[in-house]
Each structure stands twice: as C-alpha cells, then as structure tokens.
Amino acid sequence: MNIEAKLLEGNKRAVARLITLVENKDEAAFELLKKLHNKTGNAYVVGITGPPGAGKSTLTDKLVKRLLDEGKKVGVIAVDPTSPFTGGAILGDRVRMTGLSTHPNVFIRSMGARGSLGGISEGTSAAIKVLDIYGADYIFVETVGVGQSEIDIVKNCDTTVMVMVPGLGDDIQAIKAGIMEIGDVFAINKADRDGAKKTAREINAMLDYSSKDWRPPVKMTIAMNNDGIEELFEGISEHRNYMASTGLFETRRINNTKNEIVELVKHRVLEHLFDNAYNEQLINSLSVNIVKRETDPYTACDEIMHNIKKN
Amino acid sequence: MDRPIRVLVAKPGLDGHDRGAKVVARALRDAGMEVIYTGLRQTPDQIVNAAIQEDVDCVAISILSGAHNTLLPKVVKLLAEQDASDILVVGGGVIPDEDIPFLKENGIAEIFTPGTPTSVTIEFIKANVNR
Numbered sequence: 236m237n238i239e240a241k242l243l244e245g246n247k248r249a250v251a252r253l254i255t256l257v258e259n260k261d262e263a264a265f266e267l268l269k270k271l272h273n274k275t276g277n278a279y280v281v282g283i284t285g286p287p288g289a290g291k292s293t294l295t296d297k298l299v300k301r302l303l304d305e306g307k308k309v310g311v312i313a314v315d316p317t318s319p320f321t322g323g324a325i326l327g328d329r330v331r332m333t334g335l336s337t338h339p340n341v342f343i344r345s346m347g348a349r350g351s352l353g354g355i356s357e358g359t360s361a362a363i364k365v366l367d368i369y370g371a372d373y374i375f376v377e378t379v380g381v382g383q384s385e386i387d388i389v390k391n392c393d394t395t396v397m398v399m400v401p402g403l404g405d406d407i408q409a410i411k412a413g414i415m416e417i418g419d420v421f422a423i424n425k426a427d428r429d430g431a432k433k434t435a436r437e438i439n440a441m442l443d444y445s446s447k448d449w450r451p452p453v454k455m456t457i458a459m460n461n462d463g464i465e466e467l468f469e470g471i472s473e474h475r476n477y478m479a480s481t482g483l484f485e486t487r488r489i490n491n492t493k494n495e496i497v498e499l500v501k502h503r504v505l506e507h508l509f510d511n512a513y514n515e516q517l518i519n520s521l522s523v524n525i526v527k528r529e530t531d532p533y534t535a536c537d538e539i540m541h542n543i544k545k546n
Numbered sequence: 547m548d549r550p551i552r553v554l555v556a557k558p559g560l561d562g563h564d565r566g567a568k569v570v571a572r573a574l575r576d577a578g579m580e581v582i583y584t585g586l587r588q589t590p591d592q593i594v595n596a597a598i599q600e601d602v603d604c605v606a607i608s609i610l611s612g613a614h615n616t617l618l619p620k621v622v623k624l625l626a627e628q629d630a631s632d633i634l635v636v637g638g639g640v641i642p643d644e645d646i647p648f649l650k651e652n653g654i655a656e657i658f659t660p661g662t663p664t665s666v667t668i669e670f671i672k673a674n675v676n677r
Contacts, residue, residue: 247598247599248598248601248628248629248630250599251598251599251600251601252601254601255549255552255601258549259549317580318575318576321575321576321577321578322550322578323550323574323575323576323577323578323579323580323581324550324575324580324581325571325572325575325581325583326580326581326582326583326600327582327583327585329582329583329584329585329596329600330583330584330585333584333585333588333592336584336592336595336596336599337589337591337592337595342599343596343599344599344600345580345582345600347550347580
C-alpha cells in the first residue's frame with residue numbers, strides 16, 4: 236500500500252496503518268511525517284480529561300456528533316491504560332461511541348498509554364499529526380482517567396476540557412495544584428446527580444481567584460441525555476475565539492512545540508544511553524549489591540554517570 | 547518490529563451476553579495484547595469499520611444468538627471489500643460442531659466453543675496473525 240498517496244486521499248486504512256507505525260516508532264513513518272509536516276496545523280485539537288468514569292467518552296461522542304451534523308470532519312484519539320505488568324490493555328472507549336464508527340467523516344483510534352504516566356501515550360502527538368493530515372477539522376484527544384497530576388494533555392491540545400462529576404471530594408480538592416489548573420473549560424457531567432450544583436459552586440469559587448485573563452466557563456452536562464452539549468461546545472468555541480483574538484493561540488502552539496522537541500530529544504537521549512552506558516544486567520547487579528549493603532544508590536549512580544561521560 | 551498484537555473483540559447481533567467476550571478480552575490483555583472492545587449489538591459493518599480504524603491484527607467475534615452462519619461470513623466479506631483480508635478472523639460462543647466446517651470455508655480461521663481454555667485461543671492468535 237502506498238501510504239502517502241492513500242493518506243492524502245483520506246483513506247482510513249492508510250490513516251490507521253500510519254498511526255500504528257508511528258506508535259511503534261517506525262523510522263520510515265517519521266520520514267513521511269517530516270515530508271508532510273506542512274500539511275498539519277489545520278485541525279483544532281481539543282483535549283478531554285477527567286477522572287475515570289466521569290463521562291469523557293460519552294461527552295466526546297456527543298460533541299463529535301454535533302460537529303458531524305455541521306458537516307465537519309473529526310478525528311478522535313482515545314487513550315486507555317496499559318498494564319505495567321504484561322504490556323496488555325483493554326481499550327474500551329469505543330463502547331460509548333458505537334454510533335460513530337460507520338460515519339464516513341470520523342476516524343476513531345484507541346491507544347494504550349504504553350508506560351507513559353501523563354494521561355496520554357508517547358505516540359499521541361504523532362497520531363494527532365496523522366489525523367491532521369487526514370483532514371480533520373477537529374481532533375478530540377481523550378486521556379486515560381486521570382487523578383491529580385496527569386497533565387500531558389495540555390501540552391498537546393489547543394483547548395482542554397476538564398470533565399468533573401459530583402461527589403468526588405470537597406473544595407480542598409478544587410484548590411489543589413495540578414490537574415485542576417489545566418482546564419480551559421469545565422464540564423460538570425452527570426449534572427442530574429446530587430451535589431452537582433455544589434461541585435459547580437466550588438469549582439467556580441476556585442476559578443474566581445485565578446489571576447489569568449481567561450476565566451474558564453463551567454458548564455453543566457448530562458452526556459447520556461445529550462443535555463448541555465451545545466453549551467459545552469459554545470464554551471470551547473469561546474476559548475478558541477479568545478485565544479485567536481489575543482494571540483495566545485500562536486503562543487500556545489509554540490510552547491507545545493517547544494515541549495514536543497524537548498520530549499523527543501529526551502527519549503532519543505535515553506534510548507542512546509540505555510544502549511551505550513548501562514543495561515538491565517548492570518542495573519540488576521548494582522541493585523543486588525545495594526540491597527546487600529555492599530554499595531549504595533548514590534555510588535551506583537556515580538558509576539553509571541562515569542560510563543555516560545566516557546561515551 | 548516488537549509491538550503488541552491488537553485484537554478487536556466484537557459482539558455482533560442481538561444477544562446481550564458478553565461475559566464470555568469479557569473473559570476472553572481479559573485473557574488476551576494478560577497475554578500482553580491490546581484489546582479493543584466495542585460493546586454489545588454491533589452490526590458487521592460497525593465491526594469492520596472499527597477493525598480498519600484500529601488497524602487490528604485479529605477480529606475475535608463472540609456470538610451466542612445462533613446467527614453465526616449469517617453474521618460471521620458477513621464480517622469476512624466486508625473486510626475483503628475493504629482490502630483487509632489480511633486481518634485474522636476467529637469466532638467463539640455456542641456454535642454447533644456441524645456449523646464449523648461451513649464457517650471455516652467462509653474465512654473464519656478457527657472457532658472456539660465453550661470449554662476452550664483461553665490459552666488455546668491465545669496461542670492460536672499468536673501463531674496465526676499476519677505481522
């Protein structure tokens with residue numbers, strides 16, 4: 236299959252295959268991304284994050300439907316956790332999006348986090364580019380269910396939607412650093428449940444203290460019933476317009492790109508070091524000796540650093 | 547290239563019993579595979595679209611409704627139409643022995659009936675996916 240030609244025609248098999256290749260760090264696939272990079276940058280990337288079971292997939296399903304009705308082309312990347320023990324994964328986000336799978340203008344891809352701890356996978360930013368080349372107007376990136384500090388999504392999208400549900404904790408949770416700081420738009424999903432108004436009040440109170448110019452809106456949604464989806468989409472659009480009118484859109488994309496380069500270099504350097512300066516065997520024998528108290532972690536680190544400098 | 551095998555576990559048709567599908571999904575996960583589960587009551591068209599977008603190596607179909615002779619070959623046929631016959635298709639569920647030759651003639655590589663140890667399914671998938 237000539238992936239490049241098929242991809243530019245919008246062939247879904249080619250899109251799927253290229254995502255597989257970048258996810259598995261195939262060098263030829265990155266050559267193709269280099270070549271086609273000037274075809275990216277057109278899609279608007281929306282991150283959907285929040286705790287497990289908050290309704291991220293169902294909300295995404297409804298937002299995508301709304302955009303398809305408008306005639307837009309949409310890509311979805313849904314990340315679920317990978318087992319740290321076996322490398323296996325159950326990717327179940329499609330269960331909430333079954334109505335979308337046969338629509339010609341949508342492409343949905345599930346990805347395992349594969350060891351990344353930031354809520355998305357290492358391959359996600361490349362997969363976003365593939366969907367961008369495919370011609371998506373909007374790309375939704377749904378993170379794994381997050382806790383308090385998985386914030387990599389914000390470095391990969393233009394607008395972050397933070398999905399909350401009632402009953403997860405008190406207002407102390409709302410003022411903690413980390414995940415609560417990254418929402419550009421908040422959705423209180425399952426808003427028909429007890430405590431939804433209280434949750435909204437606490438989040439609003441927290442946001443009122445923020446000194447940033449953009450005050451994230453808080454929208455009430457019941458994704459299952461398609462309630463509040465229009466309002467949530469308005470919130471996303473308001474943020475988009477605000478970013479465009481203040482020049483922040485450009486700034487954010489430059490910052491995200493900076494971060495992407497640093498991450499790419501980090502991974503490359505780590506791989507290089509792993510190949511050259513230390514290996515599983517060395518780490519193993521050092522660890523055994525440390526537990527026996529024959530050496531200590533700091534000396535072991537010095538030893539490895541010495542190897543690194545030698546290379 | 548060292549990468550996880552990707553499998554779509556699918557439930558076509560109108561039976562609402564997915565315990566078996568979930569047990570198999572879990573077993574494949576524990577064997578280091580990435581398992582995409584799409585939920586109940588899928589049409590062959592939905593299954594094939596998901597398989598293409600997810601670029602899976604294998605589609606594992608669980609069916610208890612009795613409609614296997616219609617729905618399983620349909621999945622194989624639609625995959626062929628999408629130029630995706632390289633994807634391995636296996637089936638499982640309450641399927642009478644006398645139906646199995648017909649299903650194999652129609653492109654389903656193997657049928658796993660009740661009582662099959664999950665290790666058999668895992669080994670079959672590992673040995674037969676096109677990579």
